[in-house]
Amino acid sequence: MTDSTTTxxxxxxxxxxxxxxxxxxxxxxxxxxxDSILAFTSRGRWYFIAPVVIALVFSYVHGAFTxxxxxxxGIKARK
Amino acid sequence: MEIAANFIPLNAxxxxxxxxxxxxxxxxSGFIGSGGAFVLTPAMMSMGVPGIVAVASNxxxxxxxxxxxxxxRARYGQVDVKLGIVLxxxxxxxxxxxxxxxxxxxxxxxxxxSNLYVSLAFVIILGIIGSYILWDAMKTRDTANDKxxxxxxxxxWVQSIHIPGTMVYxxxxxxxxxxxxxxxxxxxxxxxxxxxxxxxxxxxxxxxYVLGAPALxxxxxxxxxxxxxxxxxxxxxxxxxxxxxxLAMIILAGSLFGIQLGAIGTTYVKPHMIKMxxxxxxxxxxxxxxxxxxxxxxxxxxxDKLAPHLPGALKNISFVVLIAALASGAAIVFSALxxxxxxxxxxxxxxxxxxxxxxxxxxxxxISPQLSPLxxxxxxxxxxxxxxYSAGAVREAINMAQxxxxxxxxxxxxxxxxxxxSMGQPLLKKExxxxxxxxETVKAQAEASGIACETHLVHGSNVHQEVVNEAERTQADxxxxxxxxxxxxxxxxxxxxxxxxxxxxPCGVLVIPRAAALSGRHFVLASxxxxxxxxxxxxxxxxxxxxxTPVTAVSVIMPSxxxxxxxxxxxxxxxxxxxxxxEGVTAEGEVPLGQPDEMIVQIAxxxxxxxxxxxxxxxxxxxxxxxxxxxxxVLNRTSCAVLxxxxx
Numbered sequence: 001m002t003d004s005t006t007t008x009x010x011x012x013x014x015x016x017x018x019x020x021x022x023x024x025x026x027x028x029x030x031x032x033x034x035d036s037i038l039a040f041t042s043r044g045r046w047y048f049i050a051p052v053v054i055a056l057v058f059s060y061v062h063g064a065f066t067x068x069x070x071x072x073x074g075i076k077a078r079k
Numbered sequence: 080m081e082i083a084a085n086f087i088p089l090n091a092x093x094x095x096x097x098x099x100x101x102x103x104x105x106x107x108s109g110f111i112g113s114g115g116a117f118v119l120t121p122a123m124m125s126m127g128v129p130g131i132v133a134v135a136s137n138x139x140x141x142x143x144x145x146x147x148x149x150x151x152r153a154r155y156g157q158v159d160v161k162l163g164i165v166l167x168x169x170x171x172x173x174x175x176x177x178x179x180x181x182x183x184x185x186x187x188x189x190x191x192x193s194n195l196y197v198s199l200a201f202v203i204i205l206g207i208i209g210s211y212i213l214w215d216a217m218k219t220r221d222t223a224n225d226k227x228x229x230x231x232x233x234x235x236w237v238q239s240i241h242i243p244g245t246m247v248y249x250x251x252x253x254x255x256x257x258x259x260x261x262x263x264x265x266x267x268x269x270x271x272x273x274x275x276x277x278x279x280x281x282x283x284x285x286x287x288y289v290l291g292a293p294a295l296x297x298x299x300x301x302x303x304x305x306x307x308x309x310x311x312x313x314x315x316x317x318x319x320x321x322x323x324x325x326l327a328m329i330i331l332a333g334s335l336f337g338i339q340l341g342a343i344g345t346t347y348v349k350p351h352m353i354k355m356x357x358x359x360x361x362x363x364x365x366x367x368x369x370x371x372x373x374x375x376x377x378x379x380x381x382x383d384k385l386a387p388h389l390p391g392a393l394k395n396i397s398f399v400v401l402i403a404a405l406a407s408g409a410a411i412v413f414s415a416l417x418x419x420x421x422x423x424x425x426x427x428x429x430x431x432x433x434x435x436x437x438x439x440x441x442x443x444x445x446i447s448p449q450l451s452p453l454x455x456x457x458x459x460x461x462x463x464x465x466x467x468y469s470a471g472a473v474r475e476a477i478n479m480a481q482x483x484x485x486x487x488x489x490x491x492x493x494x495x496x497x498x499x500x501s502m503g504q505p506l507l508k509k510e511x512x513x514x515x516x517x518x519e520t521v522k523a524q525a526e527a528s529g530i531a532c533e534t535h536l537v538h539g540s541n542v543h544q545e546v547v548n549e550a551e552r553t554q555a556d557x558x559x560x561x562x563x564x565x566x567x568x569x570x571x572x573x574x575x576x577x578x579x580x581x582x583x584x585p586c587g588v589l590v591i592p593r594a595a596a597l598s599g600r601h602f603v604l605a606s607x608x609x610x611x612x613x614x615x616x617x618x619x620x621x622x623x624x625x626x627x628t629p630v631t632a633v634s635v636i637m638p639s640x641x642x643x644x645x646x647x648x649x650x651x652x653x654x655x656x657x658x659x660x661x662e663g664v665t666a667e668g669e670v671p672l673g674q675p676d677e678m679i680v681q682i683a684x685x686x687x688x689x690x691x692x693x694x695x696x697x698x699x700x701x702x703x704x705x706x707x708x709x710x711x712x713v714l715n716r717t718s719c720a721v722l723x724x725x726x727x
Contacts, residue, residue: 030328037324038086044320051139051322052313058328059143059335066335067151070343075416077155077346078423 016068023062086323087127096122097326098333100405101140105334107408109148109341111357112301113279117364118405119330120276121398132323135316137276139327142309144334149302151342157296159251162286163303165258166265170278170304171311173269181273191378198375200274201368208284209361216354229457229484230531234291238486238531251286251296253458253486253553254531264289265304272308279305280361291531294350298357299342344412347419356408363404370397460488460555462546462580465517469561471593473521475720476559479597480530483625487525487532488553491518492545511538543579551585558588562714578711581695581723587618588723595720599626601688604659605679605713606634608651611694615724616655619692620662622722629665632656633682635675645670676712683719692722 030037041050070076100122119140123133152158185193230238238254245257264285272278279301286297316322345353374390376382385393461476463469473489480487491514493507518534525532539545550558562577581588591597604619606612616632623630632655634648652668659666671678683691693710710723 027328027332030325034325041317041322041324042086042320044318047320048314048317051317051324051327052310054324055139055143055313055327055331056146058331059147062332062335063143063147063150063339066147066339069336070339075340075343075420077343078419 019065101330101333102337105337109338112298135321136326138312140330145305148338152299157299167304167307169265170269173266177270177273195375205365213358219351251292344416367400462560472561615694
């Protein structure tokens with residue numbers, strides 16, 4: 001979810017790899033525990049918070065990865 | 080644990096399909112703020128996902144996607160969070176009401192009635208708004224400087240209405256607007272979102288055309304509204320356990336790649352491209368929905384029954400057109416991104432090359448908007464001290480703003496020098512009160528003429544510096560001011576606020592003596608053949624085209640000039656006249672012999688001109704004192720308005 005700068009922790013490539021790996025891990029867990037996660041998130045009522053939290057976590061990690069991904073390919077916003 | 084009945088098993092093909100559609104949807108959403116998600120609900124339904132689960136899962140992927148897009152575009156300074164949240168909250172109410180209407184229609188008329196209602200909403204709303212946006216995009220595409228957008232007449236009116244207790248400042252509008260206007264717009268956005276799943280088709284045009292936000296900011300701010308609406312929608316559906324989190328996260332995986340790319344794309348395009356993509360998608364989507372209307376009419380027995388094979392065929396064609404709509408939008412975004420990046424690389428390569436050492440044979444059109452201030456008519460900064468010397472500037476600024484649809488920023492500076500402060504606070508307060516009262520009067524005049532207007536009272540020691548600071552802060556396109564003439568020693572010792580402002584201003588300065596009136600009778604363009612004069616020529620052309628005014632181009636030769644210099648003056652005039660005529664302006668040229676300032680003013684008098692346009696070399700300080708300035712001497716001699724065009 002962030003644009004890469006050299007002032008932050010690590011270089012864009014390193015950060016893209018780290019966020020990419022975490023993102024892959026999250027999706028792998030979603031695949032692995034598909035039934036349990038689906039059952040838990042569809043219980044309804046106060047369990048409504050579960051899909052919201054999952055969506056936010058995925059968007060943070062995967063959003064950061066996709067941001068760095070285009071960055072390291074050289075597709076950056078015009079200054 | 081078993082998968083609930085609502086949720087279908089997914090195979091690799093389904094996942095790939097959702098990733099691709101999600102990516103394209105995200106790309107379009109990142110670019111125009113919304114509009115990428117409408118295809119996902121039918122796409123999921125075509126896989127066998129129940130309609131309600133498809134809607135719920137679509138919303139659940141939309142809010143985190145909108146969040147990522149909003150954060151990305153906020154980094155480019157395109158997001159107005161406050162406006163997005165204010166619209167988002169009223170949109171929630173619209174969503175609830177829209178859903179209620181949907182349920183009511185469904186209860187009374189069944190599936191066919193509900194589908195007909197949705198399709199008609201698509202056709203009517205997208206037909207009106209989509210074709211208007213497309214027309215506007217075509218129109219602005221052909222303007223010379225479409226990076227600069229005019230505030231629509233309706234938006235100027237909305238911004239001029241003051242309803243006490245309801246006014247809120249929004250940075251994207253750079254104006255205060257009553258929430259009584261934003262509430263119904265948000266509500267309509269929400270209602271549309273509940274009906275056709277894309278509230279942004281109302282939200283973005285509403286922010287742009289009704290409230291006056293620039294197209295780029297409107298599309299970026301819509302992402303905040305979409306986040307607020309999407310979060311509310313997700314909670315609502317999730318409360319009933321209808322969200323398929325796998326579908327939502329798979330679509331999110333593709334769409335986050337897309338939304339980042341779409342957001343980057345906005346930094347390379349001109350504003351009309353946003354409108355173009357939105358218009359094309361809206362019109363194609365309406366075609367897609369119009370195709371299936373006969374099916375629903377037939378199901379409701381409002382028309383004759385269709386042949387058995389026809390409903391299925393029409394629905395398939397409709398879905399293909401829907402996909403084509405999204406693909407067309409994505410293709411335009413890709414092409415704009417590709418061209419933008421290629422152009423930037425070429426410019427970067429060009430910047431590294433040595434500059435040409437010879438004079439150009441044609442008039443150089445400045446690339447930066449700041450170099451042709453009269454290419455844009457968005458923000459005028461008027462400096463007034465309440466005296467008779469600035470009365471002309473205020474009067475003409477209001478006239479010009481009314482004609483051009485510009486916003487006025489009016490600044491009054493109370494000099495905070497030691498002299499006044501030594502006389503004590505009461506006197507200073509009196510000065511400030513008088514200036515404030517004057518600003519209120521001017522503001523009332525401007526608003527009565529339907530002009531969006533802001534006033535700024537500044538207490539500072541350095542008047543011209545305050546004007547320049549304010550011009551930079553408000554990103555003014557033109558500073559308009561009067562002048563108090565100081566001559567001889569007084570000018571050298573004290574200086575002249577107007578001349579100092581011209582020297583330091585980041586934009587053009589229009590100096591209007593108290594008795595001058597800008598009626599567009601005749602313009603005089605003074606040129607010495609420099610790039611500064613070329614910038615003035617471009618400004619003069621823009622203004623002359625706008626006012627349908629004839630122009631006389633003047634290049635003065637002095638007795639001391641060599642034969643070569645005299646020939647050059649003639650070629651400068653020839654070149655300028657050709658340039659002016661090519662642009663459709665009635666033009667003549669003159670090469671008089673004498674002192675430049677005297678000759679320019681004489682020709683202006685002879686032609687009964689009401690404006691002299693000149694370029695500024697931007698000399699300040701010692702250089703100005705030693706070399707003098709033709710601009711300054713013309714200002715001292717003439718009684719007509721003078722536009723001094725600055726280049727960077």
